[in-house]
Amino acid sequence: MRETFWSYATPEHVLGCLDAGADLHARDSGFGATPLHWAAAFSQDPAVVTALLDAGANPALKASNGETPLEVAVNEGRPAEIIASLQVVTSLPAACEGWNNKSRGRRTWFFRKLTPDAALTCLEAGADPNARDNSGWTPLHHKLWSGNSTVLAALLDAGADPNARDDFGDSLLHGPAAFSDNPATLALLLDAGADPNARNLDGDTPLHRAAARTDNPAVVALLDASADPNARSHVGYTPLHFAAVVNENAAIVAALLDAGADPNLKNDNGQTPLDLVIGQDRPTEIIEVLEAAQR
Template sequence: MLAAAAQGEPDAAREALKAGADVEARDDRGRTPLILAATGDHDVVARILVDAGADPDAQDEQQDSAWLVTGVTGSVKMARVLIPAKPDYTLENRYGGTSLIPAGEHGHAEYIREVLKNTDMDVDHVNNLGWTALLEAIILGDGGEDHRKTVQYLLDGGADPKLADSNGVAPLQHAEDKGQDEIAALLRAADA
């Protein structure tokens, strides 16, 4: 089952289930088949696992779950597979973040738009560094089109443009310091 999930082989996954494979089996890093399918963006296998009752909240040794992995990969199709499984959107990764925070860092704009449209995730969740998804998109982003769209979708989803980091530095100040003029303009408009 683990190999079928990791390699994205739906027929092998179905056969493993028929043979009685454990849908919650763990590999040497504590990853379940559903986590492996999410990591590889194998949506067909993930759907098979979800239909078989796989736990979308099971976490591995690094505190990743299938849902949390989607924030890193930015996979809209995997998010759509997992949302019906009703994952715990408050579940945190090893950095104290929800899936929106790594999505902000990586500029996964379409993922953020999809998730904010179809879940009740807290758009202003603060991780262990004192950063929100909006702050991650600015601080760790490159200011390019993907991060600009990410900031726009976060703001559209209700992100607080004034919510400062743990040092009291607001998103606008970070954007200005990094020369992210278009993002700074978005933040000013949201605050108007």
């Protein structure tokens, strides 16, 4: 019933309930949610949320899982107008406080979904730029996917660690940056001191990851930042092995070779990059480039 009411409620319905004595801050028995939480989750009309706020609804109150109405709206993927109506001065600091409490895993995801202005306000309100979610990701990990240079720079200026690792040992360069089509993102991290030769738990460097992706500008950027083209993983794979086996673009293979990648290095099974592609369904151009490099 509650979902149905809030899905179809108008500002007039809400004001009518309040005029009849409804408690603006009543909490339900299941989630400890207030009317503002329910409106944030289900209302189809931003004016309903605005009406509750104008009537004095406290946007800082949290449900039993620690979420504010703003967090509910963001985590539920509500329309931008609903989220915008909750991005008021009083609610953003409340949503950002206690960044490291029991709901910290949700909070870093929450940061990823915020608009740039809201994210900057969170930082100004004291949000911890190095808080981690349940996978070890920080707000910087999440915001990298957006490619917003302003927010990334603000996070770094606020003390975000450019060499933060997740629970798999992946650095920021291993993950979002290695798969990004935005060179500015990578440049920001590298300029801030991110290590282009950082290794994860498999011994892979960011260049290993980037070399596996077709048309990846990160390959050239990492090489320009002195990434080692002959770095070996724990099973002896170099970035050239990765590019030979996975990449569809011979230009990436050529870029690695031009940067000094050794085509004769063997993995732990005694295979060179060329050995891995001979007889396989790989682009002819890649095989030809590797054959020419081994002559």
